[in-house]
Amino acid sequence: MSAANQTTVARSTLSIRDLLNEATIALTARPARTIMTALGTVLGVAALVATLGLAKTAGSQIVSRFNELEATQVTVKPPRDRGNARNRQVNVIPWDAGDRLERLNGVVAAGTKSDVDVGGVFARSVPVVDPLGQTEFQIPVIAVSPGLFDAVRAELSTGRTFDEGHNARGDAVAVLGPGAARRLNLSRVGNSPAIFLGEESLAVVGILRDVSRQPDLLNAIIVPNGYAAERMGLVAPTEVLIEVDIGAAELIGTQAAIALAPNQPDQLRVSLPPSPARVRSSVQSDVNSLFLILGGVSLLVGAIGIANVTLVSVLERTGEIGLRRALGASRRHIATQFLFESAALGALAGLLGTSLGILTVVAVSITKEWSPVLDPWLPFAAPVLGALIGLLAGTYPAWKASATEPIAALRSGG
Amino acid sequence: MSNLPPVVELIDVSRSFPGTPPVEALQPTNLRINKGDYVAIVGPSGSGKSTLLHILGLLDYPTDGTYFLDGIDTSHLSEPERAGVRSVGIGFVFQSFHLLNHRTALENVMLAEIYRPGGQSERRERSVAALQQVGLGHRVDAFPTTLSGGEKQRVAVARALVGKPSLLLADEPTGNLDSVTSAQILDMFDDLHALGITLAVITHDDDVSGRAERRVAIRDGVLSEYAGTDEVWA
Structure with missing residues (x-):
């Protein structure tokens, strides 16, 4: 059931x-x-x-x-009131700044770099007047110590850079940035072609291909410090560029100021890469x-x-x-x-x-x-x-x- | 009767609640409801009819005895199995309707099938048909808050009917309705009875129980068949 x-x-x-x-x-x-x-x-x-x-x-x-270029770069500049400093002759970066710094352990290369005031003088490659085209240009002139080429990792397209001898003698030589060379219509330096800055002639010994730092060099006429001091009225370098080993930036930063201005090292402006x-x-x-x-x-x-x-x-x-x-x-x-x-x-x-x-x-x-x-x-x-x-x-x-x-x-x- | 087992068969089913002394809510009871029966279970409040309803609806366990629903001995089922039997075998209609206010009439009816084992295709079609059967084919998308009491109870009946359960178990189905609406619901129950649906209506209302073809009285937990008037057990 x-x-x-x-x-x-x-x-x-x-x-x-x-x-x-x-x-x-x-x-x-x-x-x-x-x-x-x-x-x-x-x-x-x-x-x-x-x-x-x-x-x-x-x-x-x-x-x-944190890129390698920045991490290995230290720059030193004089105090901000550079005009007055020049008059008072204090805290001036010495001409041999590069040599002094390269003796420091941790510095790979060092050199000075100064913008030169040429007073609006035109540069030209041939002393002729061509009515059909522009042959004269206002090209910035930068005075450097020979060590700067290493400090900016310059690559040469042709020729050579100037050396300590040129610098010491104040030789009228120049290295051109690729931009400047193009405007002056120069591509080879085998026979040391001359360029004219106003009435001054300079022998071109080399043309750069590229630099890793300070790209303003690419469009400039680069002359030795000695020449700029003797013929262009450059009083003192305006900037020191130092390439250091990775990790050495902070140490070199303190040492560089002392090496350059032992009396008043803290007056120099030292730029360090940011510490990661x-x-x-x-x-x-x-x-x-x-x-x-x-x-x-x-x-x-x-x-x-x-x-x-x-x-x-x-x-x-x-x-x-x-x-x-x-x-x-x-x-x-x-x-x-x-x-x-x-x-x-x-x-x-x-x-x-x-x-x-x-x-x-x-x-x-x-x-x-x-x-x-x-x-x-x-x-x-x-x-x-x-x-x-x-x-x-x-x-x-x-x-x-x-x-x-x-x-x-x-x-x-x- | 036919060879079919009865829809409901209670054999010596009792229910007591622990306490001092224990409450004998339902004395040992035998009850048989055959397929197609329309049974009213009548009793005043506190008579044990709610306890009987809960046992019949598999919402509560008997303390003793055996309950066969559709020939299945429910006393040995696990809780999920009882839930399965509930979903297939029993359609509930409550006094307070128990519609979900945030759902349409159709969604309320469709809710009846989400726990049902086996195939569930054409759930919507079946639910619409169930609503049409209770005369609400035009209000499938209405929300309960916009329905009258009688309409709400119709939706609840449709929800109880949609799976064609063996037993339609109504607990005071007209308790919250006025007399006119109550009569309409009872007319509908008559129609369902005529269609062969097995109905068990639990009520204290003689007007409701009078419509059933068979009346069972319960008083102090004791069940007795009766066909007469109140005096029989007053």
């Missing part, structure tokens, strides 16, 4: 699609509340993403600044620790917010829980649904927070003129973190919901 043919009973199910649908409806039913619930997590994730993004951005900024270690550490310690703590606290607050509101919503939805149980939901289905809702909320918050964080990184980068750099995994990991927080926050409410007795739940009205 009573069916002994006990068949296996199909359990109730809940498909992923339905779960997703239920969560969507639950989260969109009260959008304002959903947003408020998620706000803490949004801010937390945003703070974390912005922190990590800014640290990465600043770090990359340091790396891009110092910048990096300050950026990272400032940005990272503070904001990571802030982000962590926000996340904690966010998780508590989600847990709190989800718990309230479980109590509010007691009737719904009872109904679902009556319709065939098992305890597990109820728990899964609430967990999924809070995880989805967390993931949404994470997504929103990630966007906010990236926007922050971009905004800060714009104001600081940095290139924003982000770890590629960050935009993917952050929403996952949000989902995990939602999952964690939803655990207790979901358990509470699944423990609700359907009878009591249905009695609560609906």
